[in-house]
Amino acid sequence: MTATERFVVLGLAHPRSAWFRDLGHWATSGVLPAEFVKCLSAEEVRARLGAGRSFSALVADATLPAVDRDLLGATRAAGCSALIVDDGRTPRDWLALGAAAVLAPSFNRDCLLAALTAHARPIARGEARSGSLTTGSEARAPTGWRCPVAVFAGPGGTGVSTASIALAQALGDDVRHAGLVCLADLRLHAEQAMLHDARDIVPSIQELVEAHRSGEPSAEEVRAQTFAVVERNYHLLLGLRQARFWAALRRRAFDATFDSLQRAYRVVICDTDADLEGEDDGGSVDVEERHVMARTATSRASVVFAVGLPSMKGVHALVRVMSEILAFGVPPGRIVPVVNFAPRSPRARAGLTAAVAELVAPAVARATPDTVESLSSPVFLIERKVDGDLHDGARLPAVLGAPLAGAFTAVVDRSAVGRQEAVPERVRPGSLGRWADPDPEAASGG
Structure with a gap:
């Protein structure tokens, strides 16, 4: 000094x-x-x-x-x-x-x-700020294994929440996941509690984030904040009780919460909003903090399912959502368009596939100007009456979850997301023990 x-x-x-x-x-x-x-x-x-x-x-x-x-x-x-x-x-x-x-x-x-x-x-004296103590905008660097994440987004009324339930049920039936599948309601206007007829509205994402403000809950404590949906073999994390409660979700605390979910489960499925606007888009920090759940989940997503309808307006809205996801920074290969209430005719499906590919092509070109990466083929979900199943808490038809699970597995395997990587981990002094003193007799050859 x-x-x-x-x-x-x-x-x-x-x-x-x-x-x-x-x-x-x-x-x-x-x-x-x-x-x-x-x-x-x-x-x-x-x-x-x-x-x-x-x-x-x-x-x-x-x-x-x-x-x-x-x-x-x-x-x-x-x-x-x-x-x-x-x-x-x-x-x-x-x-x-x-x-x-x-x-x-x-x-x-x-x-x-x-x-x-x-x-x-x-x-x-007189020195201005020299920069952050950390590299990048985040102080935390993920270490060790993190499970893959599936995100569902789309306009209202397209069946986004129902599709996320169908995928959670299909992956929950897979013995490889050992029942450790979590469906997290990360919408501002959360509706999974209604769809699951949840009589208790606590604990929810609010309590889990609050626990991460000043602590590091264990995997067992994280799972204790969810509800077991026994009939469908997955766990449900309830969302906000009121949309205005987003102000209670601190960004770094929510980031740590999401990281804990990835460590506590084999698969995390997120039902999110399609709005990803941040400070860089509109200049408002409050807007970015309002969308912290959707932005965090999408930034960590292994697969993003963009759900739409087969009508003219439905295709237009689907392409808009996909374009916003691409502009957010998600690689095209991780985006899977989902057409709900799809027609059975192969010709009609081929027309929808061509229309989506043509309309979203400019957004793909802007997002990846130096590489050629194509979108995944659309997943077509035929119409099934599920209101009775949701009302009774029964299982959804397997025909809804199977194609979603197949697309999820294919994208994860192709991108190798969720596999364990060798990354540096912080070691605290004294946590690794110490070297033993050498045996003097062995050193002298005696």
Whole structure:
């Protein structure tokens, strides 16, 4: 550290916390080479982090409800380390949530200086922000195996939710998945609870996301937040109780929730909205946060089923949805058009296939200008009366789920999504044990 450098530290705690007062005294008296900026709320922390000034670290009190995964993620994204002062009353794995280190409430000046030296960087006077501590926009890098994901999207009234139920039932019957198939209702106006006649509306996606704000639930705890649909051999994760409750879903917490679902199940099937608009499209952060469920699921999808009807308007709406999915960044080979209430005539089906391919071709060309990748062939679902089956909680006709399961398996096998890859994993000091001391007799040959 040079003479023109010092640590610039943000503090977030109860105003009467002893360590909060001591830290300010150390900074003002000069015994700690730091500039201390007190914050009274998490919103003030976010505002200061987004103001363009560089900060070395955030020292936050673990007992505050606002100190969660999203605040730590925003801190890291701003190039600032997070140090948590934890008294141990609420056991949480702060390192897994994104903290750089954990301090006891009785820490002294030397302990804090050692933590700042190890995990933060000093700031020169007048220095602007140099960037994030992480590569990319996310602090989390998926490690290990994650299950494949199927996403269903389409205009209202096309049978999107029913098609997702049919696929969940077909994959649930497959013994290779061991019954670990999850159907997640990720629509703003959730309807799977109605289609399954769910008498209890909790737990739902809201409770599961809340659990990930300040923790890492195990696979068993994640499955406990779902309902077992015994007749169809899958688990159901209920959606939002009201569409306006999307504001309770923090982006990083939902991202961690989706990651936990992929680790807890063999297949995750998502019933989502077709609207993927984000900040880059309309300039609104609120709109992107409103669509966090659909955007997250689509970005991780192994297969995206775009559902439409065989009418003139139905084909037009189907092509529009497919074009938006392509513009979002999904490769054409992972998009499977689904024509519900399809005609039985081979000639009519061939005409629909040609029409969809011709109309969506410009969007494919814009999405993949340097490669030639074709869309999957459409899946045609014939008309079946399923209202009675849904009302009685009975199984849907197998003829609806079989073609969807075949298309899902073909796309996953072709793209090799969901297979385990060798990726780096963070190792904590001391978690791997230590090398044993060599045997002196063996070393001497005795």
